[in-house]
Amino acid sequence: EVQRVESGGGSVQAGGSLKLSCTDSGFTFDDSDMGWYRQGQDKRCGMVSTITGDGDTWYLDSVKGRFTISQEKAKNTIYLQINNLKPDDTGVYVCVRDERTIATVTLSGACPFSAGQGTQVTVSS
Numbered sequence: 001e002v003q004r005v006e007s008g009g010g011s012v013q014a015g016g017s018l019k020l021s022c023t024d025s026g027f028t029f030d031d032s033d034m035g036w037y038r039q040g041q042d043k044r045c046g047m048v049s050t051i052t053g054d055g056d057t058w059y060l061d062s063v064k065g066r067f068t069i070s071q072e073k074a075k076n077t078i079y080l081q082i083n084n085l086k087p088d089d090t091g092v093y094v095c096v097r098d099e100r101t102i103a104t105v106t107l108s109g110a111c112p113f114s115a116g117q118g119t120q121v122t123v124s125s
Contacts, residue, residue, distance in 0.1 A: 006095055009119030012085055020080040020119055022095030032098055035069065036080045037105045038091040039118070045111040047102060048093075049080060062088070085123045094118040 008020035020036065035050030035058075049069040050058045057069055068081040078095055094113045096102055104110055 006119045009121045011122040017083045023077045040091045044109040092118040
């Protein structure tokens with residue numbers, strides 16, 4: 001059984017940093033794209049960053065230069081380093097490990113996560 005643990009969120013002041021982690025026990029890395037999306041204060045979701053199996057990355061324009069996605073296959077973990085946080089970054093951050101969910105979030109703004117999933121990031125000005 002795959003159990004996912006997302007962590008690293010918190011409450012910080014603008015300009016601060018956090019490092020989010022997402023670990024799945026029982027998950028085996030493959031070539032699928034993975035990434036992070038967030039549910040903003042308007043309750044809609046959007047992808048903020050993705051990484052391919054080859055390590056190619058994509059970032060939402062508003063986070064470029066501040067967010068860094070990475071993966072550590074030996075630990076079945078993906079990370080999101082977020083620097084110079086802004087109040088607009090506030091939201092629930094959820095990791096995703098399949099391309100179908102990435103497409104769903106990208107195309108519809110839907111938030112396909114359950115209560116208890118994700119990690120809350122709150123940025124105060």
